[in-house]
Amino acid sequence: EAQVTQNPRYLITVTGKKLTVTCSQNMNHEYMSWYRQDPGLGLRQIYYSMNVEVTDKGDVPEGYKVSRKEKRNFPLILESPSPNQTSLYFCASIRGETQYFGPGTRLLVL
């Protein structure tokens, strides 16, 4: 089954404790992307990757890092999380113009 998986689905952490949210797709897509979704602000793109070792900033990259060492995985790294990064995060992979979204990761930073 074609899918995008994210882990963990829910995470509560404290300010400053480094964390990684994993994203994996099994469709051999080249383009992958991370979004955050906040009430009243909609979906905003954090980072995207056009292919292995190729990443670029979206609209809200501050406080985040990504890596793309292999085609199927695109982890999102928060080196020093802050409360304003509390949000619902979605990973997506793209074939043509169709984005396939993961189930989301709900993050709470205390």
Add this chain to the structure above:
Amino acid sequence: EDQVTQSPEALRLQEGESSSLNCSYTVSGLRGLFWYRQDPGKGPEFLFTLYSAGEEKEKERLKATLTKKESFLHITAPKPEDSATYLCASASYRDDKIIFGKGTRLHILP
């Protein structure tokens, strides 16, 4: 700066009452205009991609249309299961970013 604006923010309809959702866009070199459906707590689900003014696409009770400045998602004789948030997004030839509108929350009353 590229922008995508959706209206209304929320819409309540009786079952069977047809209506339209609007997506206005300001994008340099539109590569594609996308519509998604999002159910609470889930990732967006792809509906349509439109590429050029005059294009129309249909799926069950939904029809998406595109002009040079806006797109409409027409919902004909909606049912309660059509209740969801509908998202519009754009991609341009200028860069590889994808910009989402804030969505329209649609509620269909039985």
